[in-house]
Amino acid sequence: MAGGPCKAFCNGARKYADTIFRWKGSVLPYSALFAMPSTIATAVLHYTWNPDLKGSDNPVLSGFGNVWGAYTFALGFLIVFRNNQAYSRFMEGASKVQEIRAELHNCASILIAFCNAKDEAVEDFRQLLVRLIGLLFATCMSELTASEDGDEMMQVIDLMGIDGQSLKHLRGDHSHESRRRQCEVIVHWIMCLIKKSLDEGILKGVPPPILNKAVSDLAIVDIYRVRKIKEVPVPLPYSQMVLVMLTLYALVTPLIASQMVVSSVAASLATFCVATAFWSLFHIASEIDDPFGNDSNDLDMAQLTEDLSRIVAFDEASNPHSSSLRTAKQRNSPQEGEEE
Numbered sequence: 250m251a252g253g254p255c256k257a258f259c260n261g262a263r264k265y266a267d268t269i270f271r272w273k274g275s276v277l278p279y280s281a282l283f284a285m286p287s288t289i290a291t292a293v294l295h296y297t298w299n300p301d302l303k304g305s306d307n308p309v310l311s312g313f314g315n316v317w318g319a320y321t322f323a324l325g326f327l328i329v330f331r332n333n334q335a336y337s338r339f340m341e342g343a344s345k346v347q348e349i350r351a352e353l354h355n356c357a358s359i360l361i362a363f364c365n366a367k368d369e370a371v372e373d374f375r376q377l378l379v380r381l382i383g384l385l386f387a388t389c390m391s392e393l394t395a396s397e398d399g400d401e402m403m404q405v406i407d408l409m410g411i412d413g414q415s416l417k418h419l420r421g422d423h424s425h426e427s428r429r430r431q432c433e434v435i436v437h438w439i440m441c442l443i444k445k446s447l448d449e450g451i452l453k454g455v456p457p458p459i460l461n462k463a464v465s466d467l468a469i470v471d472i473y474r475v476r477k478i479k480e481v482p483v484p485l486p487y488s489q490m491v492l493v494m495l496t497l498y499a500l501v502t503p504l505i506a507s508q509m510v511v512s513s514v515a516a517s518l519a520t521f522c523v524a525t526a527f528w529s530l531f532h533i534a535s536e537i538d539d540p541f542g543n544d545s546n547d548l549d550m551a552q553l554t555e556d557l558s559r560i561v562a563f564d565e566a567s568n569p570h571s572s573s574l575r576t577a578k579q580r581n582s583p584q585e586g587e588e589e
Contacts, residue, residue, distance in 0.1 A: 298507060352466040377410040
């Protein structure tokens with residue numbers, strides 16, 4: 250009977266210890282560095298400024314503690330509110346990315362399932378559709394993770410079936426505006442592919458409500474929504490006010506702690522703990538405000554892209570009339586950068 254609770258306790262303690270002492274992705278190390286100047290200043294002032302008048306005996310800061318307490322409360326409220334907003338942006342970004350991934354997979358799955366005739370034109374449609382869906386998601390994720398120095402293109406299955414002129418048009422002049430319109434261009438390609446397949450009778454067996462669902466799942470609306478998180482920052486006045494108040498707090502706290510606390514060790518320790526806590530909350534908000542990037546706490550966009558490519562490729566290969574992606578690529582000369 251005791252083995253179960255003891256084992257659970259050990260596992261929980263190991264998990265908590267791993268979380269506490271994990272370095273990667275933590276904001277505590279550099280938050281502690283930000284708190285060190287205030288801590289050192291507290292220790293120096295405690296020994297040099299009114300060494301014999303500490304606590305309630307100090308006439309300089311008499312009654313100032315109440316005023317500073319109100320300031321600390323206001324600062325804490327603003328930082329916590331800023332964290333809540335950052336967490337909301339992070340979760341909204343993560344949710345929208347998963348929604349885009351699910352909707353694109355659903356679109357590909359529906360169209361592949363309803364065009365199951367064993368025909369070369371149907372096979373070509375499925376092969377091109379899978380690649381365009383994967384390319385659309387990879388392009389969207391690349392746009393979200395793009396930095397000012399350039400963008401990082403995610404891995405796709407391959408570009409078989411897309412002619413060079415179309416790819417040149419998609420790349421554009423590599424400017425920011427060209428990158429912004431790439432998703433819209435690929436969505437247009439998929440729409441044109443569906444329209445052409447309808448005209449040729451490839452999708453004639455798809456019921457109109459099902460076809461409408463597949464088209465509506467192309468996720469262009471969600472792409473715009475997730476762009477909002479990337480492109481619309483937290484308003485400058487709010488971020489600026491929080492940072493100015495936090496800086497002022499770091500400057501004034503050593504003056505108060507060095508005079509109001511009798512023990513120099515207690516004054517320095519209190520300053521370090523409180524300053525580290527405030528700086529940590531501030532850095533957490535800055536860290537999770539934008540969930541797209543290459544930081545430790547950002548979403549793994551490359552893995553999401555690879556997973557979607559594998560899933561849609563598996564759906565296509567699972568079709569009873571499919572000759573599989575590998576066979577399709579063997580019929581054509583392979584291109585550089587293909588993923589098996």
